[in-house]
Amino acid sequence: MQSLSLKTLNIDESNDVNDNVEEEDDPNSKHNRSIHIEPFHRQRRIDGTLPFSEQIKMMQYIVPTNGIDGRHITDKNMLETDAQGGVWKEIIHTGIGQKPTIGACVRLHYYAYFEHRDEPFDTSFKRRRYLEFRIGKCDVLPGIDIAVGTMQRRERSKFIISSDLLYGELGCAPHIPESAWCLYVIELLITNEPSAIIYDEQLLMKNTTNRQQLDDFAKRIRLAQTLRNTGNEEYANGQLDRALRSYNKARQLIHNKVTLIDGKHEEQYHQLLLKLHLNSAQCYLRLDNFEKCLRACRDALVIEPNNLKALFRASVSLRSLNQLNEAEKYLAKAMTVDSQNQDILNEVEKLKEAFDLLINKKSDETFILKESNELDIDDMLSCIAVSDEFRIKLDSVLNEFIETTTIEPFTIQRDNFSDTEYYYIELLAKYKQLNINRIDENIIHITK
Incomplete structure (x- = not known):
């Protein structure tokens, strides 16, 4: 029976590493390595x-x-x-x-x-x-x-x-x-090279920024919602100033400071911002700060042009600021949104009353102003230094001109009168509700 040996298996029995002698590299061999460079x-x-x-x-x-x-x-x-x-x-x-x-x-x-x-x-x-x-x-x-x-x-x-x-x-x-x-x-x-650097930076932004933007968006929306809830509680307790501070902080936290990744985030952002504008407007309205209420309503209408609350509160603010024509425009638009809303109908009645009051007030002011002007002109005519004879004659001439049916103008030549007399003629003609037309520097026409 043949025994197995190391020689039979072609296994080198020697373990001495010094026995392994490396042969010299062939310079023409493709496996020849390049000269080693020391680190x-x-x-x-x-x-x-x-x-x-x-x-x-x-x-x-x-x-x-x-x-x-x-x-x-x-x-x-x-x-x-x-x-x-x-x-x-x-x-x-x-x-x-x-x-x-x-x-x-x-x-x-x-x-x-x-x-x-x-x-x-x-x-x-x-x-x-x-x-x-x-x-x-x-x-x-x-x-x-x-x-x-x-x-x-x-x-x-x-x-x-x-x-x-x-x-x-x-x-x-x-x-x-x-x-x-x-x-x-x-x-x-x-x-x-610079182009490669820019590409690497853009690639890095693409891989990392979206995640950061998502995290930042969620964090800001969550904090803003918490502040809004706090403001609602303060409003319910009658703490209007504190509620306004909460709403303003929430709005500052998200307004133009979040990156909208997709349509869902955009809708969430706009809805929260709309609620903050409307809540602020209500606080300002109860505090009689109508200008800031109007501003908050207009910000809300930018997001949702047909928002009924914003239209109604804007109309109330404008009516309170006596800008009735503008108030009527907002109220008319609110009526197209919901013509059966009782608050809107009540505001329509209040706006009508405001218009009636304004018309009566203007009529009274016009009468008072007219009476005041007449008294003022009488006083002025009596103070002008002209002779009584001139006063009587001019008054008679103008009365005759008024009573006649002629349409020809009554001509006055300035050279025939002094400056004081000429001024008196103009003032008396205005007092008698006659028209004065200057033809040139020397001639004026008085017409009915």
Whole structure:
């Protein structure tokens, strides 16, 4: 009987990992992996013994500045000695894709060093979070913004940046010295163009805002309904001012402050708002604040144009404000809604009485005014300094003109009379209810 052995099963008996020798990769093999790049946070990034003045000789001068206020040197006629600062760049590992444009959102890791230092004074790894900002939006120091704007995604580069593009002449005591130049080693992780950012924000709003809007709508409607119920209790107890405060708080809580998702929510919102307007109008009416009552009724009629309560209370308010014609319009519309309503019929009678009272009052005022005017003209005529002979003669002439049947006008030439006499003629003609027509500056016609 043949026995089974490890050799028979082709199983390697050795457990020594050192016996597994890897063969050299074939450079032509499609399975050959790319050269491994050491993780950014484990790399030795700079040589702190080399001065910046020596390092920049081996770097690309991408942005020259005057070294004072960050102003870029762009004039080709300027001498090289005019550029005393700026940004120098050396690519450590090339990236892929396009460079970020203005407004693009970038994410990156970085190390920042002072000259002659091996240890960074700042790094994103201390915060355990990448740095994120938008290009060209003044979110970071100008030098960082310029440097990252020259990079591609997944690129790692070294930058030396002058103080005028970083912390300036004063620095930032106690951590940043005065006029400090810095070396930055930056790895650009992600670049999102502005259009992609807008799309992401819209997508986020679409996924999250609807839920928030629904929650906010339900919460506000519930609180407003509670306040309305409180106001109703206060109204029943005769506490009209407190009821008004409750209604106003409820209205402020929802009016133009909720997002209507669908037709059902819109109907719920409008019905609650309508009730609050009507309740407020009733309180104002009982408090004899007719102007605010009218305003609340008109707000209610915007929501429901044929609301009977709003039409009735608006008519009562207008009648109380003596705007009878407007009150009649609202009452007529209320009659078309419900012509058998007893409150409406009673208001019709009250409005008729108000019209009758107004007509009688106007008649009395007209009579009093006429009598007063007659007395005033008599007094004025007696006060005008003209001779008695002139008074008698003019009165006789005008009486004869009135009694005649002629339709020809009675002509007066001003040059024949003094200013006082001329004024007396006009006033006496008006007193006798004659018409005065001015033909020109010198002639007037008196007609019946």
